Amino acid sequence: MERYLTCGNPDCKCARGERHGPVWYLSVTLDQSHRAGCTVPGDQVEQVRRWIENYRQVKENLEKISDINRELMRRLKAKNKKKKNAKT
Secondary structure, eight states, X not given: OEEEEOOOOTTXXXXXXXXXXXXXXXXXXXXXXXXXEEEEOGGGHHHHHHHHHHHHHHHHHHHHHHHHHHHHHHHHHHHHHHHHHHHO
């Protein structure tokens, strides 16, 4: 996330609206009520962007695997139900 900051010095240009930046900040949601973050040095921004994209791809693939597993479980349950009905 790109941010522009004020430093709090009343004589600084940021006190007149010209904020400092851009400062790059990585924010991570740990759970519904907790976040963590850190600043990212400018020379590492592209690398961090690649890491974020890798994370998104892994997450997307895990969702696909979960969808497949849910479908397999649904089919197994239906198959077992048919077997049970055939025995009675």
